[in-house]
Amino acid sequence: MGDSPEGGTPARRDDDRAEVERAARGDLDAFGVLVGRYQHRVVHFARSLAGHAEAEDIAQEAFLRAYHGLAGFRGASTFKTWLYRIVVNTARTHRARRPAEAGSPAGGGDPAPLIDRAAAPGDLERAVIDRDRIDRALGALPPELREAVVLRDVEGLDYREIAAALGVPLGTVESRIFRGRARLRQVLLDPAPAGKGLR
Amino acid sequence: MTRDRCAGYEPMLARAADGSLDEDGRVRLTAHLEGCASCRAALEVQIAMRQALAAIPVAGASPGFAARTLARIDAARRRPAWIELWDFRRWTWRLAPVAGALALCAYLVTGPVSTTPDDAFAAAEPLPVSAALWSDGVSETDVLSLLLLAGADDSLAGSLDGRLQ
Numbered sequence: 001m002g003d004s005p006e007g008g009t010p011a012r013r014d015d016d017r018a019e020v021e022r023a024a025r026g027d028l029d030a031f032g033v034l035v036g037r038y039q040h041r042v043v044h045f046a047r048s049l050a051g052h053a054e055a056e057d058i059a060q061e062a063f064l065r066a067y068h069g070l071a072g073f074r075g076a077s078t079f080k081t082w083l084y085r086i087v088v089n090t091a092r093t094h095r096a097r098r099p100a101e102a103g104s105p106a107g108g109g110d111p112a113p114l115i116d117r118a119a120a121p122g123d124l125e126r127a128v129i130d131r132d133r134i135d136r137a138l139g140a141l142p143p144e145l146r147e148a149v150v151l152r153d154v155e156g157l158d159y160r161e162i163a164a165a166l167g168v169p170l171g172t173v174e175s176r177i178f179r180g181r182a183r184l185r186q187v188l189l190d191p192a193p194a195g196k197g198l199r
Numbered sequence: 200m201t202r203d204r205c206a207g208y209e210p211m212l213a214r215a216a217d218g219s220l221d222e223d224g225r226v227r228l229t230a231h232l233e234g235c236a237s238c239r240a241a242l243e244v245q246i247a248m249r250q251a252l253a254a255i256p257v258a259g260a261s262p263g264f265a266a267r268t269l270a271r272i273d274a275a276r277r278r279p280a281w282i283e284l285w286d287f288r289r290w291t292w293r294l295a296p297v298a299g300a301l302a303l304c305a306y307l308v309t310g311p312v313s314t315t316p317d318d319a320f321a322a323a324e325p326l327p328v329s330a331a332l333w334s335d336g337v338s339e340t341d342v343l344s345l346l347l348l349a350g351a352d353d354s355l356a357g358s359l360d361g362r363l364q
Contacts, residue, residue, distance in 0.1 A: 039260040040257055041259070044257045056261065056264060060264070064271065130254075158219065159214070174209070174214065179209075181216070181245050
């Protein structure tokens with residue numbers, strides 16, 4: 001399949017290297033730069049994985065873990081990929097703790113029914129409704145598919161970065177992204193639980 | 200899309216939808232799509248979902264999130280080291296192997312503790328005959344023997360040993 005065309009050189013330059021090295025030596029201001037740089041993406045990603053209510057808790061805990069784990073960060077991946085991996089693991093921990101009936105990231109319950117586009121009042125409202133619909137549909141996906149799809153299509157990580165963040169082979173990432181998008185489409189078309197899957 | 204024919208094209212379809220398929224893959228997939236309507240439909244789904252997700256506006260952190268996060272990190276850094284000991288969850292599980300090793304050593308040193316009745320009886324202090332008459336460990340036959348054969352001040356153990364020999 002080949003490397004991803006976007007930034008596919010083997011030795012990936014890490015734009016965060018300077019701040020990471022200083023933060024690893026205890027420089028909290030340097031870590032603050034990293035928090036400022038990634039806070040919105042991390043919270044957004046956490047929201048996609050676990051819902052609005054827990055997003056900032058998960059994001060904050062992920063940054064805490066990152067700070068305390070900096071001494072062990074060897075630079076095998078970029079700091080960004082490493083941080084996303086921490087967010088994934090933190091979200092999984094939160095998911096394991098909460099009761100099963102807490103439901104999907106969008107707050108539980110069935111995905112919202114399709115909105116008649118002809119009746120949509122305007123662009124802003126349509127954007128909000130579409131966002132809510134997609135959030136609910138994402139919530140109906142199995143966690144492993146949701147993680148892969150969000151990392152690729154929302155967060156923009158390339159396939160190698162996603163493989164590193166999730167700790168799975170490249171082929172598994174490709175398969176999960178394919179199945180995740182296909183399942184997402186199924187859910188959007190049919191709000192009832194998609195039990196059969198694509199195949 | 201049939202499992203056997205088209206399963207191998209799924210990774211290429213996923214990459215084609217987001218522009219990350221290399222030239223070789225593009226050539227192969229294009230050739231396949233010319234003859235496979237289901238894969239063409241699958242590719243449309245991949246592209247549509249990719250576009251829908253990419254269009255989601257980023258709803259990021261609330262105001263003050265970075266400051267709150269750094270404050271929490273700073274507070275944890277300033278916490279005295281001895282307080283960490285009170286967070287027993289951090290270290291008690293690490294002591295489990297030590298506890299296991301100590302238990303094993305204790306067992307090896309002391310050996311198994313026997314609780315058989317004969318050993319317990321042998322380890323017991325001999326009872327005076329007068330006390331033995333009221334003891335639960337003495338049978339009625341032995342009591343009769345004691346009354347007939349033993350003096351009042353003899354120990355029970357000595358009396359019974361003599362009787363049995």
